[in-house]
Amino acid sequence: MHKTIGIVAHVDAGKTTFSEQLLFHTNSIRQRGRVDHQDTFLDSHEIEKNRGITVFADQGAFTFNDSNYTLIDTPGHVDFSPEMERAVQVMDAAIVIISAADGVEGHTETVWHLLKKHQVPTFFFLNKTDREGVDLQDVVNEIRSSLSDDIFDLFELENGVMSESLVEFIAERDEGLLEHYMDAGYDEAMWLGALKHMIRKRSVFAYGHGSALKDIGVLDFLEKLDLLTETNFVDEGEFEARVYKVRHDENGNRVTFLKVLQGSLYVRDEVQYAGKLEKVTQIRRYNGSKFQTVEAAFAGEIVAVTGLSEAAAGDPLGALVEKAEFGLIPTLKSKVIFDPSVHVKEVLRCFKMLDAEDPSLRVVWDEHVQEVHVHVMGVIQLEVLKQIVRDRFHFDVSFGNPKILYKETIRSTVNGYGHFEPLKHYAEVHLKIEPAARNSGITFDNVCHANDLSVGNQNLVRTHIFERSHHGLLTGSALTDVKITLLTGRGHNEHTSGGDFREATFRALRQGLEKAENVLLEPVYDFKIKVGMNHIGRVLSDIQQASGSFEPPETIGENPVVTGRVPVATFMDYSTVFASFTNGKGALTLQFGGYDECHNPEEVIAAIGYNKDADPEYTSTSIFCAKGKGYPVPWYEAEAAMHLL
Structure with a gap:
């Protein structure tokens, strides 16, 4: 049986140390490495050894009982969370490491939501229980209040036999089992099968505890995880x-x-x-x-x-059809600065290789300003990128100050018209552009009749809508949250050639935006902040000053907890400030919450200084033909000149 298990956690919870113990106990490695000694098996990259953090999702292999395991150790730092998310999609089960000394931390909740999104069965290992002052029950209670109430202690399962309290725990969550228990009592094989099923369906979650560094509880945890997980892959059928x-x-x-x-x-x-x-x-x-x-x-x-x-x-x-969707996307963009002695083509070649390895980088060559840009999660990622380029490609780069990635949408429905007819070319496209739900991206519909435009050309229009991101008019940022419908169009049997419908489609889209009320969007965080009562006033004031909003604070245990939304632009550096005035004792969770209307659009538009009429990649002007020559028609006159109206 093949099983892929992933190790996920907030940074410094002990993931890599835990992974080393698993590999050692299963004879996959001969000696256990330590992060602080820079000799771990999985953090094998020089950059990981130097920084003492996991940057890349690397894998180990081991055999235990009758199963072949692939173990994926993932990054715990938020800057490398897209790498972690890409690994989550192939896990058969995940082990969330929680430092019992620190409890449920910010990134732990991000990890938890990702595992839920990808429906990965999840186990917890409460690490560092040997630390002085650790109260295990406090950590369990925190998991129950922050993540899930459906957790049970693995130590209530011995040699496949469940304690009475574990049987009751399961029965409470399954009516059929409860009835069976009342009628027939406990049957070991049946109840173990039911528990496996509930773990696989994420109805319940198991936790173990110990110390990865001191090798307490790790092997026992593995034995129980092995007992409670199973996969049913089949070698028959299409690949x-x-x-x-x-x-x-x-x-x-x-x-x-x-x-x-x-x-x-x-x-x-x-x-x-x-x-x-x-x-x-x-x-x-x-x-x-x-x-x-x-x-x-x-x-x-x-x-x-x-x-x-x-x-x-x-x-x-x-034969698989569905492409995986990733939710963790960078909200910052930075310019790559390099020595003129290095040719820009070489810089681009190297960054395109990095882009293939980390698609969230979305490396862009801006022809207009002759600059290479990368998209990143934070400044630590930029520092790591700098070192990667030096180590792998042997030249130095630096980066401009990260800038917020804005987006644009529209407020009301418009029709856009595009016509492209220089000599011996012909295409006309009519689009309806409607505002759509926030964070829905761009969707496409088609009500064009085949009598007006061939199905092949209709498909071309759809292809061109999705072949690239489209610029909004306010800042030149990516257009999003719109539904685009192809109303009608026209080609010419003799004169329509490759690229004509691309030109007409882009011009129709742009002409529609010229008539619309355009809206600037900015990335926002969903935050959760837990602090002592003496700091809650300061926190609420800081949120308001940052143009955020929040729900009335709740008290969990002894501490108030406040949740809400706040712009990334005003809060991206707040974790440092927060750690300072709480002396590291508060808990701040920031999750990317999508995009919302910008809190200071005029200021941002002025700072970016985008000129919609000077964008070399886009124009709202249509081209018509008369007397054997093409001539331009500006967007505000184009509609009246269309052939299909």
């Missing part, structure tokens, strides 16, 4: 897999890590994805930084392959 990460080896070869979900994969098999068909040239099984080549991979396994030139994290392979 299905999902890409979970991309790396480049020391020779620059692109290596695609994937999880086989069904069927099998052999070297030299052709794999279909995103309309491409490519041959797998090598299959590798990684354990830490080392690998062995194999001839085949089977359902449930995580392997790495060479030969796939463009497959990206989240992509479905083979």
Whole structure:
């Protein structure tokens, strides 16, 4: 049986140390490393050793009882949370490490919500219980109030036999089981099967406790996790897999890590994805930084392959159709600064490799200002990127101050018209553009009749809508939260050629935006703050000054807890301030809460200084033809000139 388990946690909770113990106890490694000694098996990258944090989701392999395990140790720092989310999608179960000395911390809640989103069965290990002053019951109560009330102690299960209180715990959560218990009493095999099912369905969550550093409770935890988890992958049927990460080896070869979900994969098999068909040239099984080549991979396994030139994290392979959606997206953008002696093409080539490995970077070459931009979660990520470029590509870069990534939408429905007819070209497109639900992105509908525009050309319009992000008019930021409907269009049998509908579509979209009431959006945090009573007044005042909003504070235990929303722009550096005045004793959780209307649009628009009429990539002007020559028609006259009105 193949099982993939992930280790996730807030930074410094003890993930990597816990992982080392699992690998040691299962004879996968000969000696246990320590983060502070810079000799751990999984934090093998120089940058991880130097910083003492996990940056990359690396994997180990071990066998325990009758199961083959892949263990993924994920980053705990919020700046590298997209890397963690990409790993979550291929986990069969997750172990959330919580430092009993610190309790449920900010990033723990982010991790918890991600596991819920991807429906990953979850176990908790309460680490560092050997620390002086730790009250285990306090931590359990905090998990119950912050994460889930449906948790039970693994130590209530011994040799497959449940304690009476565990039986009651399960029965309370399943009416059928309760009736069975009342009628027939306890049957070991049936109740163990029911518990496994409830864990798999995330109805209940188990916790163990101990000390990873001192090797207390780790092996016992593994034995019970092994007992309570099972997978049912099948080697028969069509090949299905999902890409979970991309790396480049020391020779620059692109290596695609994937999880086989069904069927099998052999070297030299052709794999279909995103309309491409490519041959797998090598299959590798990684354990830490080392690998062995194999001839085949089977359902449930995580392997790495060479030969796939463009497959990206989240992509479905083979018969699998659905692409994985990632919710953790950067809210900051920074300019890459490099020495003129390094050619910009070389800089772009290297950053495109990094972009393949971390798609959230969204590396952009801005032709207009001749600059390379990257999208990031925070300043620690920029520091790490700087070192990665130096270590891997042997040149130095620095970064401009991170800037907020704004977006734009519209307030009311408009129709947009675009016409593109220079000599020997022809395309006309009519679009309806409507405001849509916040954080819904761009959606497309089509009510165009095939008598007006061929289905092939209708599909072209749809393709062009989604082939790139579109600029809003206020700041040139990405357009979002709109529904675009193709109303009608026209082509020409003889003169319509490649690219004509792209031009007409973009002009129609832009012409519609010219008539709309445009709205600037900014990223916001959903926050949760727990402080002592003596600090709550300061916190509420800070939130108001930051243009945030909050619900009336609640008291949990002895401390007030306040939740609400606040702009990233005004709160991105607040954690440092907060830690200072609470002496590190408060708890601040910041989760990306999507986009909302900007709190200071005039100020932002003025600071960015975008000129909508000078955007080289977009124009709202249509092109018509008369007397053998094309001529421009500005957006405010274009509608009257359209051929289909």
